[in-house]
Amino acid sequence: MTLERCLLLAFALFAIGVYGALTRRHLVGLLISIELMLNAANINLAAFAHFRPGDATGGATFALFTIAVAACEMAAALSIVVAMYRRRRNLDLDKLRSLREPIEAEPGAGKAP
């Protein structure tokens, strides 16, 4: 096991996460993809801590810390998802676009968006 392989794994994991984040249409799928990207970062932290000469506890502690933060974040995000579902009965990202700019409004026409 070398540092390169660890980094390649983290890169692959991150790329999968990015791909998922860009293509998933379900909100929960998006959250999972983000979680993948976070884990890629954690792998990087652990790998550098392991292959770096000297004490490895710093990196491992950091990774643990990140996992804890991510867990909290997920708890909050999932509760938002639940609230969103109760409100909209829908978790399709293509349909949840109420914050977008209405395209039919012409410039300078004075219409309220």
Place this chain on the structure above:
Amino acid sequence: MIAHGYLILLFPLLAFAVNGLWLARRNGFAAGLFSILMSAASLAYAIPLALEWFAAVHGGDASAPVEAWRFTWLPLEGALKVDFSMILDPISVMMLLVIGTVALLVNVYSMGYMRHDPSRGRFFALLSLFAFSMLGLVIAGNVFQMYVFWELVGVSSYLLIGFWYEKPSAVAASKKAMIVTRFADSFFLLGIVLAAYAAGSMDFSVLNGSAIAAMSREVSLGGFHVNLLFLASLLMFLGGWGKSAMFPLHIWLPDAMEGPTPVSSIIHSATMVVAGVYLTARFFPMFAAAPGFLDLVRVVGIFTALFAAVIACTQKDIKRILAFSTLSQLGYMMFSLGAAATVLGGVNTAAYSASAFHIFTHAFFKCLLFLGAGALIHHVHANELDAMGGLWKKLPLTWISMLLACLAIAGIPPFSGFWSKDEIILAAWQSGHGLSAALALFTGFLTAFYMFRLYFLAFHGEPRGGHGEGHGRHEDPWMTVPIVILAVPTVLSGLLAKDFFHHFALPHQVLSESPVEHVAWLPATAATLGILGLFLAFVLYGRRGADAKAALSVEGRGGWYRLILNKFYIDELYLFVARRLLIGGFAGAVKWVDTNVVDAAVGATASGTLRSGALLRRLQNGNLAFYIGAFLFGILLLRILGRLPL
């Protein structure tokens, strides 16, 4: 007495402040009384001050200015500073007395004339402001102080000409007076700046003395070589050119009669229009040193005198005739100052004193003529000679006084106008300007003709309508008393003051050459021409059976008559220049540039911002995946460009 000479100014200023701020709106009658009281106090202070000044300078050099007081108002760079001071010399003392007298009598007269005007309190306040401004102008010891009061005179004349501001013609006339004189004043200001820059001082004593040598040099101006002294003189004289309504800037003065008649009286006699002549007299040593400059003054003066006299022969409006006669007389005064330059290149100071003398005598008879005209207008409720005729029975005291004033302005001996006009023509002749003197003599003939045309048509013959018929004798003492009082100096001021002006009213710091001996035939010729003009007017308008209606009618007149009646279409020419060339041509081009270049650039900026904004708004599409992608893409881009540390 002399050290507190500022009191002469403060009395009218106090009247203006008290009337304008408080009394005018409460009680017009009380405001009038207060104005009369203050102007009387001003005159009462001016007379002993003049006597004290005279006693002090008697026997010495009377033309040297006595400084009554001085304080520095604005210290500018280096030695250049703006002082306020009061100087007493023959012309300023003479003007103090003339302005004081005229202002007092006009105030008294206005009590009668403005009796029924609801806003007469405002009128009295403005009249006091006018007197204050003119008094400040004549005592000025430096050109900047003169300019301050010069503009005050301008603004108070604007307010008074437009006093009846509900009348559109009065508003137009006041705007015309303001714009024309302001146009000229802008050159005056340029001249002041130039002179102050070149001479390093604004005091008349410096500008008329040591600065002349410093300014006598050629400067290059846009490729032309001009004499700096001539240029500064010309710029400053242009201010007087407009204020004294010399051709072609005369167009505002005939319209200025839109104001109440007492205003015309004070504008035409003692304030405002003589300011230009006074300026020229004040700068006389400097103007005389500028090569060829006095010749310009002379030509402008004699041309205006003749031009206005010709127009006055055809007018029907009594105040308009008097306005053109003022133009003509102002032309005489300017002409006289200009004629001081002799053909041999010397300076004939007799011409200077003749001009001051004419200011003096003219103020009284012209004030009387306007006050009398006001009485006629008040009586018949019309300005046109068409509505007058046979008024001598109705207004006997006005009639006698007006007759005396007409004799004075026509130059019939021994009335005042004869003496001063004679001095002017004589001085011009002595300086060697034969042609100009001949033109002045001819103008004198025309003056006698048009004044007696007015006189016969207004006072004699059959009454021709007007509202005043059947009232019997009807003279208001408030109005008649000043008219009768003015008749005294109208008759006597020439004879009595002649020697005073001859010996004392001389320009300071100017070397005179010995005048040629007195030409005996000249006064006789002038008097004969005046009597001829009078006689011609009598034959045409005054004798029994003269048809006054036909004399006033335009029917069957030739083209020349119409040309003169319409004042040579000078006003129309101005309108053409203003409307077609300035507004239509130049302003049109400026408007095109404004619409198509300036406004277009602003519009393009605005619409460009809107359009690019509309493009950017499409990024806000609400697609979460797109946002994430854009975010990552941005980070990558920054990384590639090397802006993010790894």
